[in-house]
Amino acid sequence: xxxxxxxxxxxxxxxxxxxxxxxxxxxxxxxxxxxxxxxxxxxxxxxxxxxxxxxxxxxxxxxxxxxxxxxxxxxxxxxxxxxxxxxxxxxxxxxxxxxxxxxxxxxxxxxxxxxxxxxxxxxxxxxxxxxxxxxxxxxxxxxxxxxxxxxxxxxxxxxxxxxxxxxxxxxxxxxxxxxxxxxxxxxxxxxxxxxxxxxxxxxxxxxxxxxxxxxxxxxxxxxxxxxxxxxxxxxxxxxxxxxxxxxxxxxxxxxxxxxxxxxxxxxxxxxxxxxxxxxxxxxxxxxxxxxxxxxxxxxxxxxxxxxxxxxxxxxxxxxxxxxxxxxxxxxxxxxxxxxxxxxxxxxxxxxxxxxxxxxxxxxxxxxxxxxxxxxxxxxxxxxxxxxxxxxxxxxxxxxxxxxxxxxxxxx
Numbered sequence: 001x002x003x004x005x006x007x008x009x010x011x012x013x014x015x016x017x018x019x020x021x022x023x024x025x026x027x028x029x030x031x032x033x034x035x036x037x038x039x040x041x042x043x044x045x046x047x048x049x050x051x052x053x054x055x056x057x058x059x060x061x062x063x064x065x066x067x068x069x070x071x072x073x074x075x076x077x078x079x080x081x082x083x084x085x086x087x088x089x090x091x092x093x094x095x096x097x098x099x100x101x102x103x104x105x106x107x108x109x110x111x112x113x114x115x116x117x118x119x120x121x122x123x124x125x126x127x128x129x130x131x132x133x134x135x136x137x138x139x140x141x142x143x144x145x146x147x148x149x150x151x152x153x154x155x156x157x158x159x160x161x162x163x164x165x166x167x168x169x170x171x172x173x174x175x176x177x178x179x180x181x182x183x184x185x186x187x188x189x190x191x192x193x194x195x196x197x198x199x200x201x202x203x204x205x206x207x208x209x210x211x212x213x214x215x216x217x218x219x220x221x222x223x224x225x226x227x228x229x230x231x232x233x234x235x236x237x238x239x240x241x242x243x244x245x246x247x248x249x250x251x252x253x254x255x256x257x258x259x260x261x262x263x264x265x266x267x268x269x270x271x272x273x274x275x276x277x278x279x280x281x282x283x284x285x286x287x288x289x290x291x292x293x294x295x296x297x298x299x300x301x302x303x304x305x306x307x308x309x310x311x312x313x314x315x316x317x318x319x320x321x322x323x324x325x326x327x328x329x330x331x332x333x334x335x336x337x338x339x340x341x342x343x344x345x346x347x348x349x350x351x352x353x354x355x356x357x358x359x360x361x362x363x364x365x366x367x368x369x370x371x372x373x374x375x376x377x378x379x380x381x382x383x384x385x386x387x388x389x390x391x392x393x394x395x396x397x398x399x400x401x402x403x404x405x406x407x408x409x410x411x
Contacts, residue, residue, distance in 0.1 A: 010329055014305070015336065022337060025301040028294020029341030029387065030348065033380050036284050036291075037349025042356050043280030044371025047273055060093070060231040061126065061265040062241055064248070070259035075252045076223035077260075082120070084251060085229060089243045093232045094122030097224040099211040102204065103174035107159045113204035114172055116149075118211030118221065124150070125230045134166035134185035137210055141184075145212035150185040155205045170207065174217045181209060238264075291383065294341065295391035298334055302395035306330070327396045334392025335385060342384025346377055 015022045066076060082095040096119035105114050117123065124136045129152070137148045149170065153163035160168065169180040211221045231240045241262040249255045316326065353370035361368045 012336065014333060021301060025298055025337050026341030026344070028297045029291060029338050029384055030345040032291030032294050033342050033345025033384055034349035034352060037346055037376065037380055038352040038356065039283045040280060040376050041350065041353035041370035041372050043276060043283075044373065045353070045357050045368050046360070047276045048371050049368045050272070050276070062229045062231060062244065063226060063263045064229060064244060065226045065261045065263070067259055067261055069257055071225070073254070073259065075254055075259050076225065077227050077248070078223055081248055081251055082227055085244055085247055089240060089247055091231050091240045092229055094120070094125055094230040096120040096122045096126070096228055097211055097221070098226045098228060099214065099221050099224060101174055101214065101217070103172045105159070105170050105172050105205065109159055109161060112159065114207060115204045116172070116207045116209050118209055118214055120211065122230060123208055126228060129187035132186050132188045133163065134183070136185050142210040142212055145215050146210060147179055147181045147213045147216060148184045149181040149207040149209045150187060151183060151205065151207055152187050152189040154189040156186055159205060177217045179216050181207065181213070291387055295338070295387040298337055298388060299391040299395055302330060302334055302392055303398070305333070306395050306398055323401070330396035331389060331392050334396065335388040338384045338388025339381075342381050345384070346380055
């Protein structure tokens with residue numbers, strides 16, 4: 001232990017005696033470590049912010065689609081299928097068909113394009129909007145095919161100049177057929193975020209209506225290509241998805257035919273996170289190349305140091321210094337250089353990550369905090385130590401193997 005402390009002291013003394021060269025040696029390590037830390041912290045912070053905003057949409061949503069085989073066989077999803085899923089599949093809070101159409105409406109504020117999203121009373125769970133006025137349409141409205149609707153407060157202001165519109169009618173023209181919808185509820189429009197857009201310039205007025213109300217315009221909604229199922233937080237999305245498929249296959253007697261495809265919101269979020277992780281890892285690997293360059297720099301400088309200190313090595317060996325002592329001294333010097341470079345790089349990387357996240361937050365209007373992980377910092381520290389030892393072995397062994405007579409003769 002005492003010898004090791006002595007080696008460290010000698011290494012520090014030599015580094016201090018060659019400040020400029022030592023700093024240039026550490027520069028590659030500093031740049032590499034700081035780049036990796038900054039990229040990973042910003043990447044993790046961005047992913048965390050994205051997950052927080054996207055999860056607000058509701059991660060319990062499961063989309064069910066008919067495959068081409070189901071379409072060809074006419075095995076569409078029916079209202080009875082959705083009722084069976086809602087009542088029999090454990091962990092399901094609701095289900096709604098994905099039905100809709102478009103049209104136009106004229107108010108005192110002008111003419112507007114309108115998108116009508118048809119569904120059951122469970123449609124209100126799709127975007128987690130809060131009801132500001134009135135209430136959502138009910139199961140009775142769906143059963144009776146009532147022409148009632150729910151709109152957002154921003155659309156209400158576009159149409160009527162105010163969001164106090166519960167009880168008012170919207171006259172809609174769909175394929176040349178006119179019909180009025182009574183407004184029963186107004187939702188609170190969410191603000192756009194950095195990763196989720198709820199509105200855009202020129203967006204049509206959006207109306208949520210009972211899917212059965214479309215019968216007034218000449219078509220019966222008794223079969224659907226897709227539907228959305230809502231699972232509760234306690235349920236396993238994978239188990240619920242399997243039970244949904246099993247229920248549909250059982251009702252349509254098509255087990256093993258792969259008529260129905262499932263995609264959960266959580267699956268999409270996982271895929272998005274995986275893509276973010278791949279991009280972050282790739283950029284980090286590119287940044288880590290400078291660590292290798294820095295390691296080569298350490299090796300070159302240590303070789304120069306060995307050449308300059310050949311006489312010193314010869315004198316020490318002639319006085320009885322062991323080969324292992326010389327080896328450890330030069331290894332200690334290489335390790336200290338890389339560890340110091342790693343510490344400085346970690347500090348600069350954290351500062352850079354905080355600065356980058358602050359700029360991104362200001363430009364995107366969303367709070368992004370650097371995702372600083374202890375594992376990342378420890379990994380960077382260990383990696384920098386490993387670089388020092390690995391690239392310091394060759395010059396250290398070269399110094400240790402010098403013959404004392406040959407070393408003294410060179411100078």
